[in-house]
Amino acid sequence: MSVVFVPERLRGRVQVPEDNVQRLLDENDQLIRCIVEYQNKGRAVECSQYQQVLHRNLIYLATIADATPPEPEKQTT
Template identity: 50%
Template sequence: MSGAPQPAAPVRVLTTVDIQQMLEENAKLIAALVENQNIGKLDQCSAYQKRLQENLVTLASLADSQATPQQQAGAAAAVPSGGGQPR
């Protein structure tokens, strides 16, 4: 049914060790992305990008789940209206 609300995906419970390992993995993924881009192996970058995005979404979901409503409101107000990165 298209009108039925979908249940929210469960937030994975992470320990500080899990978070640290994920941050270290992210650093390695970013380094691999840069290296592959520099040598022109762009086709190999998609797997690294996918894993990095999964990690970032997981960490963002964890941060959102632990933020108080006041912190969430403040963060939303702090986002610049122009969005995006300078070009």
């Protein structure tokens, strides 16, 4: 997702707790497993519903990533 979608006032200012992000990543993992299972069973309606939730989660995570300030690079000597 492009930073174009993140409002200027939020760019570089969002701080989201790491456990929230991890919870979403875990949920996405489970969603992908369910999507694959339903695809294999030919159950398109259920598959589509899970794909919509996965898409929403991915857009949210991308928005957070675009709005989060970059971590300072570690200096190695």
